[in-house]
Amino acid sequence: MRNKIAAFINKNRQFIPVMSTALLAVLAYTIGAIFYPGMRNPQVFFNIFRNNSFLLISAVGMTLVILTGGIDLSVSGMIALTTVSTAALLREGVDSWLVFLLMLLMGSLLGLIMGSIIAFLKVQPFIATLAGMWITRGLCFFISDDAISISNRTIEQISRIRIYIPGVTEAFEVAGKIPPYVSISVAVAFIIYISGIYISRYTRFGRTVYAIGGNEGRNEQSARLMGLPVTTTKVLVYTINGFCSGLAGIFFAVFVTSGHGLYATGLEMDVIASVVMGGTMLTGGSGYVFGTIFGVFILGLTQTLIQFNGSLSSWWTKVVIGVLTLIFIGVQSLLKQSKGGRRKGRALSGQALADHRKKRLITIGIIAGFAVMIGIILLAPKLGNQDGTQTTAQSGKCELQVFRQEQVPALIESGATIVYERNGGPNCVDELFAIYPDGRITGTNGKTDIEKQITIPDYELLLAGLVDNGWFTDELYDTWHTPCRQCYGYYLTVIKDGQVKTVKGVDGGTDAPAIYWQIISLVKGAVPKFDVSE
Amino acid sequence: MTTKNTAPILEKLTNSRLFYPLLALGIILLLDTIFIPDFFSIQIRNGDLYGRVIDIMRNASTVMVLALGMTLVIATGGIDLSVGGVMAIAASVAAIMMNPVIVGMELPADLMKFMNDPNFTYSPLWEVIIVSLIVALICGAWNGFLVAYMKIQPMVGTLILMIAGRGIAQLITNGVRIQIFYKPYAFLGQGWIILPISLYLAIILFVLIWMLTRKTSIGMFIESVGINPKASFYSGISEKKIKMLAYMICGLCAGIAGLIASSNIKTSDANNIGLTIELDAILAVVIGGTSMAGGRFSLLASLIGALVIQAITTSMYALGVPAFALQAVKGFVVIFVIFLYAEPVRQVFRKLTVKKAEKA
Numbered sequence: 011m012r013n014k015i016a017a018f019i020n021k022n023r024q025f026i027p028v029m030s031t032a033l034l035a036v037l038a039y040t041i042g043a044i045f046y047p048g049m050r051n052p053q054v055f056f057n058i059f060r061n062n063s064f065l066l067i068s069a070v071g072m073t074l075v076i077l078t079g080g081i082d083l084s085v086s087g088m089i090a091l092t093t094v095s096t097a098a099l100l101r102e103g104v105d106s107w108l109v110f111l112l113m114l115l116m117g118s119l120l121g122l123i124m125g126s127i128i129a130f131l132k133v134q135p136f137i138a139t140l141a142g143m144w145i146t147r148g149l150c151f152f153i154s155d156d157a158i159s160i161s162n163r164t165i166e167q168i169s170r171i172r173i174y175i176p177g178v179t180e181a182f183e184v185a186g187k188i189p190p191y192v193s194i195s196v197a198v199a200f201i202i203y204i205s206g207i208y209i210s211r212y213t214r215f216g217r218t219v220y221a222i223g224g225n226e227g228r229n230e231q232s233a234r235l236m237g238l239p240v241t242t243t244k245v246l247v248y249t250i251n252g253f254c255s256g257l258a259g260i261f262f263a264v265f266v267t268s269g270h271g272l273y274a275t276g277l278e279m280d281v282i283a284s285v286v287m288g289g290t291m292l293t294g295g296s297g298y299v300f301g302t303i304f305g306v307f308i309l310g311l312t313q314t315l316i317q318f319n320g321s322l323s324s325w326w327t328k329v330v331i332g333v334l335t336l337i338f339i340g341v342q343s344l345l346k347q348s349k350g351g352r353r354k355g356r357a358l359s360g361q362a363l364a365d366h367r368k369k370r371l372i373t374i375g376i377i378a379g380f381a382v383m384i385g386i387i388l389l390a391p392k393l394g395n396q397d398g399t400q401t402t403a404q405s406g407k408c409e410l411q412v413f414r415q416e417q418v419p420a421l422i423e424s425g426a427t428i429v430y431e432r433n434g435g436p437n438c439v440d441e442l443f444a445i446y447p448d449g450r451i452t453g454t455n456g457k458t459d460i461e462k463q464i465t466i467p468d469y470e471l472l473l474a475g476l477v478d479n480g481w482f483t484d485e486l487y488d489t490w491h492t493p494c495r496q497c498y499g500y501y502l503t504v505i506k507d508g509q510v511k512t513v514k515g516v517d518g519g520t521d522a523p524a525i526y527w528q529i530i531s532l533v534k535g536a537v538p539k540f541d542v543s544e
Numbered sequence: 545m546t547t548k549n550t551a552p553i554l555e556k557l558t559n560s561r562l563f564y565p566l567l568a569l570g571i572i573l574l575l576d577t578i579f580i581p582d583f584f585s586i587q588i589r590n591g592d593l594y595g596r597v598i599d600i601m602r603n604a605s606t607v608m609v610l611a612l613g614m615t616l617v618i619a620t621g622g623i624d625l626s627v628g629g630v631m632a633i634a635a636s637v638a639a640i641m642m643n644p645v646i647v648g649m650e651l652p653a654d655l656m657k658f659m660n661d662p663n664f665t666y667s668p669l670w671e672v673i674i675v676s677l678i679v680a681l682i683c684g685a686w687n688g689f690l691v692a693y694m695k696i697q698p699m700v701g702t703l704i705l706m707i708a709g710r711g712i713a714q715l716i717t718n719g720v721r722i723q724i725f726y727k728p729y730a731f732l733g734q735g736w737i738i739l740p741i742s743l744y745l746a747i748i749l750f751v752l753i754w755m756l757t758r759k760t761s762i763g764m765f766i767e768s769v770g771i772n773p774k775a776s777f778y779s780g781i782s783e784k785k786i787k788m789l790a791y792m793i794c795g796l797c798a799g800i801a802g803l804i805a806s807s808n809i810k811t812s813d814a815n816n817i818g819l820t821i822e823l824d825a826i827l828a829v830v831i832g833g834t835s836m837a838g839g840r841f842s843l844l845a846s847l848i849g850a851l852v853i854q855a856i857t858t859s860m861y862a863l864g865v866p867a868f869a870l871q872a873v874k875g876f877v878v879i880f881v882i883f884l885y886a887e888p889v890r891q892v893f894r895k896l897t898v899k900k901a902e903k904a
Contacts, residue, residue, distance in 0.1 A: 132887060134837070136836070137878065141879050145879075146872075147868070148874075292699075
């Protein structure tokens with residue numbers, strides 16, 4: 011039995027990195043769902059794809075590049091340039107579909123240029139694409155120094171399209187629950203992903219990609235001697251990646267509805283990390299486009315876990331992804347090193363036995379590394395308590411207050427049009443604000459009262475900002491779960507032209523619509539602040 | 545008669561490693577003299593020299609120091625992305641040693657009074673420098689260990705410290721930007737004896753590394769490892785030790801650059817010291833003509849490469865180009881340099897010069 015398993019593993023050893031990533035993804039999601047009930051909501055699962063669709067698009071292109079033994083550092087710059095150009099062109103009134111077409115052309119063209127430099131001038135991909143990153147990022151600032159916001163009907167419509175997953179939706183309707191949905195970017199990302207799999211496995215071009223990158227990227231000469239179109243393929247791979255970057259940039263622009271040269275900084279590292287975690291070797295020639303989705307999923311999942319935990323700063327995402335990437339690179343190089351010995355003996359003796367032990371060590375290593383990661387995420391807030399600092403001592407005592415909703419009707423009666431409440435957080439606050447049409451803002455935190463006067467145009471701007479962001483549309487809905495210890499709960503009621511709508515939400519999760527946080531930050535900017543030292 | 549003599553000289557010149565970097569520097573300085581008035585004006589204040597050209601040399605000194613170490617690493621066929629992170633670590637170590645207020649160590653009761661004394665320090669200058677350089681050396685050794693002994697790709701292996709380095713630096717200083725009050729330390733980056741001190745430091749380091757590589761056989765070993773590691777292994781050169789040495793020197797250089805940078809801004813800014821400077825260092829080496837694939841290197845050419853970058857930066861600032869847009873200019877410079885050094889383009893050049901010689 012053991013021999014059979016060992017033989018099976020040996021036979022399918024090229025799938026080990028992919029499979030361990032898939033396993034890791036499932037395991038992490040399960041553990042997350044056990045600790046954070048909010049994660050059991052299926053929409054959270056689909057939100058991971060919604061928030062990272064551009065990453066997936068970019069990662070598919072990057073997988074092909076890495077398979078040839080190259081690398082493309084320019085993706086983040088390309089995405090930034092696409093967002094800025096899209097925003098600038100739309101501001102000039104160019105038709106949005108024409109803009110999309112132009113962006114895809116621009117991405118492909120820049121990819122073509124970089125690919126030509128790499129293939130014809132025999133320049134290291136690292137240097138050529140680094141120059142590409144500098145140029146694309148720099149060009150953004152020639153177009154505009156500041157962020158350009160996008161207000162275009164088509165883009166708004168695109169961002170509002172909801173795609174319900176066939177099969178899943180019916181099941182939810184039967185159960186009487188709100189069915190989860192994805193955005194159009196996810197659908198496009200999956201089309202790109204599936205075409206990536208098809209191209210890499212079933213076309214002549216795809217096999218040439220593998221041939222060029224084989225033998226740790228040293229196979230180029232052999233591929234050329236076999237008569238394969240090495241140069242053309244290399245140029246094409248970078249062109250495809252440029253196209254993917256352009257597409258990712260369009261969806262990034264749709265996602266954030268603005269363009270700026272500093273967007274997506276360091277994204278190329280996330281993309282490369284996803285590809286590596288998806289089981290593709292950085293040296294090239296080995297790996298699958300198929301696995302890339304798991305890498306992207308793990309990356310998104312780590313972000314979600316850290317958001318649900320709420321007390322960890324976002325750079326922990328970088329640390330965890332960095333550690334995981336390193337583990338995967340280590341595993342791959344170990345697998346590669348033990349490859350030579352495996353053909354010598356079928357039975358588990360000598361080298362094969364050593365291989366087997368090594369593999370067991372690797373598996374244990376992955377699991378241990380992962381356990382440490384999860385442990386850090388779960389234990390970090392508890393460890394924080396031992397510092398005995400003032401804030402943690404306070405938050406230790408903190409009991410989340412009940413929302414003072416009963417006061418809201420009274421405030422509305424007195425003429426308030428926006429009622430905003432925030433409670434919880436590390437300092438355990440409970441603040442209730444009311445904003446009146448004459449620009450008066452009153453606030454209370456239970457102990458002290460505060461007042462502020464804003465001008466009436468400012469007030470109108472604020473209210474218009476809320477309504478224009480789609481306050482009264484279906485885009486905003488309650489997403490309430492028990493807040494984590496450091497998170498804030500929000501409660502916002504807006505009245506306009508007889509319409510009344512209240513939306514609750516908790517930060518530190520991904521389930522609330524992104525637009526909700528934009529609105530909250532608008533209100534947060536307007537209301538006066540309580541003296542924290544009290 | 546004269547044409548026959550000039551053609552070989554021209555050929556000799558174009559074949560020299562210093563020709564292209566010097567040409568680039570010359571072109572930039574020429575453009576500067578045309579477009580920027582008073583570019584070369586130098587003032588004398590208290591016997592020290594000040595001016596744009598001096599500024600270029602002073603600001604370039606950090607990249608010059610880094611480029612020296614980077615040249616050796618690239619010559620072995622590797623790359624070191626972690627220099628910025630190591631700079632931040634060295635700066636943090638130095639700052640915490642001079643001004644350990646925030647870590648809650650047991651301090652003399654009258655410490656705060658000493659804070660106003662510019663000559664007060666918790667540890668003497670030589671101790672600060674030695675300890676932070678040892679830390680930098682350890683960082684370099686870690687990179688060397690990963691690349692030479694663990695056989696991890698240099699780009700990936702050094703990426704660890706590039707990302708983790710800033711985190712480590714934050715840990716050392718407890719996430720605080722430590723102010724440096726100690727005057728002798730600030731002298732490293734801000735002092736002048738006729739010329740800026742940091743420039744002297746870069747030149748001394750250049751001479752030391754040049755002696756180490758060119759007056760011993762180490763330089764040749766590094767080149768042979770870069771050209772063909774297997775062949776050099778069979779001829780009795782320990783490839784691993786040579787790589788280790790290169791990365792350790794690079795770490796040391798990064799440490800020195802970190803000290804210069806932190807003394808220049810008088811803080812240990814773990815988040816911003818040496819941010820993206822690794823790209824400048826690599827660019828300097830590339831402009832200097834050392835092949836990214838490893839092999840023959842020239843330290844002096846890398847120094848000139850660093851000057852070229854700083855000259856571009858300074859002239860762009862003088863022309864009023866915003867800092868972020870500067871990246872695009874740098875990118876175009878890289879593409880241009882790539883074109884100059886690419887084999888097909890060089891062949892065209894060679895054909896041209898040969899034809900000229902034949903005609904003569």
